[in-house]
Amino acid sequence: MSRRLARLLPLAALALLLLAPAARAEPNVVVVMTDDQALSQMRALPKTRALIGGAGVKFERSYAAQPKCCPNRATFLTGQYPHNHGVRDNEPPNGGYQALDHSETLPVWLDRAGYRTAFIGKYMNGYNRVRDIPPGWDEWAGLINFGYYDFTLNDDGENVQYGSAPSDYQTDVLADRAADFIDRSAPAEEPFFLWVAPQAPHVAGVRSDIGEPDNPQGAPRHQGDFKGAIAPRGPNYDEKDVSDKPRYIRRQKRLSRQQKTKIDRHFRSTLESLGAVDDMVARLRNRLHARGELADTLFVFTSDNGYFFGNHRSFCCKDEIYEEAARVPLLVRGPGMPGGVVRNQLVSSVDLAPTILELTGATPGRVVDGRSLLVPARRPGAGAGRELLIETFNDRFFAVRSGKWKYARNQFTGEEQLFNVANDPHELRSLHGDRRYRDVELRLRQRLAQLKACAGASCR
Numbered sequence: 001m002s003r004r005l006a007r008l009l010p011l012a013a014l015a016l017l018l019l020a021p022a023a024r025a026e027p028n029v030v031v032v033m034t035d036d037q038a039l040s041q042m043r044a045l046p047k048t049r050a051l052i053g054g055a056g057v058k059f060e061r062s063y064a065a066q067p068k069c070c071p072n073r074a075t076f077l078t079g080q081y082p083h084n085h086g087v088r089d090n091e092p093p094n095g096g097y098q099a100l101d102h103s104e105t106l107p108v109w110l111d112r113a114g115y116r117t118a119f120i121g122k123y124m125n126g127y128n129r130v131r132d133i134p135p136g137w138d139e140w141a142g143l144i145n146f147g148y149y150d151f152t153l154n155d156d157g158e159n160v161q162y163g164s165a166p167s168d169y170q171t172d173v174l175a176d177r178a179a180d181f182i183d184r185s186a187p188a189e190e191p192f193f194l195w196v197a198p199q200a201p202h203v204a205g206v207r208s209d210i211g212e213p214d215n216p217q218g219a220p221r222h223q224g225d226f227k228g229a230i231a232p233r234g235p236n237y238d239e240k241d242v243s244d245k246p247r248y249i250r251r252q253k254r255l256s257r258q259q260k261t262k263i264d265r266h267f268r269s270t271l272e273s274l275g276a277v278d279d280m281v282a283r284l285r286n287r288l289h290a291r292g293e294l295a296d297t298l299f300v301f302t303s304d305n306g307y308f309f310g311n312h313r314s315f316c317c318k319d320e321i322y323e324e325a326a327r328v329p330l331l332v333r334g335p336g337m338p339g340g341v342v343r344n345q346l347v348s349s350v351d352l353a354p355t356i357l358e359l360t361g362a363t364p365g366r367v368v369d370g371r372s373l374l375v376p377a378r379r380p381g382a383g384a385g386r387e388l389l390i391e392t393f394n395d396r397f398f399a400v401r402s403g404k405w406k407y408a409r410n411q412f413t414g415e416e417q418l419f420n421v422a423n424d425p426h427e428l429r430s431l432h433g434d435r436r437y438r439d440v441e442l443r444l445r446q447r448l449a450q451l452k453a454c455a456g457a458s459c460r
Helices: 003-019 039-044 046-053 069-078 106-112 170-185 257-290 349-360 374-378 435-452
Strands: 028-034 057-063 116-121 139-145 152-155 158-161 192-197 297-303 330-333 341-348 387-391 397-402 405-410 416-420
Touching (some): 028 069, 046 057, 046 330, 106 349, 170 192, 170 257, 297 349, 341 387, 397 435
Parallel strands (some): 116 139, 116 192
Antiparallel strands (some): 387 397
16 A cells, blocks of 8 residues: 555545534434243243343343333333322223323323334233324334234224234234334434334233133244243242241142143243244344444333242232242343343333433433433442332232342231342242341331332432
């Protein structure tokens, strides 16, 4: 290379840089939220674990503010605990779609900030009775009725029915819509927010190939992928001694052989249904990469709540303070997030909206209760003293998660639970009433009372 050419090359590079379009400051946001997915079901999502968690942050101790579909989705939309946003159940009078004030939610705030917004999938319980398009969404494809086949979408105001052909498989239909939205939205000067919420692995109707109700249907290509799989047989599976547990658990009998068989069949079905979700996540990630938007996109994978598969003698339960119901997967990659790290700080679904708000610069129209995940993501020890609230309004237990401790109290019966989750991760022995832990119990009882009435900064 001549000296003259060597001198000209930096000038040419500078000229190209000046001519290139300016990088956008605000990132895109893509959120994939599954329905009723326990941590034990992450085994069905190897692509998601690698492409999102492996390239970003895996939050090991992430909790649902309320481990139930509608209340926790409302928490995602508001950044508030259920006692503040008012959605406390899946159905009226204390829950469902109509219990939330939709005029001030995350899509509204992002829309005001110049984002193009799209929702695809299951929104909130009770939406089928309303069927309007909530404020803030530029594009809308909301499920009116549930089913892995033979379902209906409100497609920007028009009801579109799908049948039973392989191409009508719900998760794949939603993936097609999401990929199309990315194709039309990227690259563009206007950033976008996309929330995709497949029904999987939630139960639905009668599974045709086995003739049994309440089992999710896997895509044809994934049926049989987990042949022989059984629900995890951890120490609290069909728990032998429940004398330390609340009255409603003590009344439950040990699982019968028939119940165990049903639980295992259900567990296999859920894993099969998640295969198409794994395909969806990989497809959306790869589409972002192909469009040159991956580095500028915050990609979040999570679930609205966990699920019991025989834990503490329970099956088909979620609205509980125990780990299997309250802990949820949370994988995050993108701007502001380190790559390939695991974080053990306590975080909550109440933190998702504040994280998105900090990265996008959008202004909330509510006082949010959570805090951004950016600091704990970047610094392993940050927020080590964080205390979280877990609410369950149906059985009336409220819990505070603090360090290695979890304390729960029933506001009506006065029943208590106290677990050292570090030493007893399966919550086999409640230490409530043990004089050796009286000071811990008293402190957490007082803190729980404060959190139950918290708002904004007092929640943090």
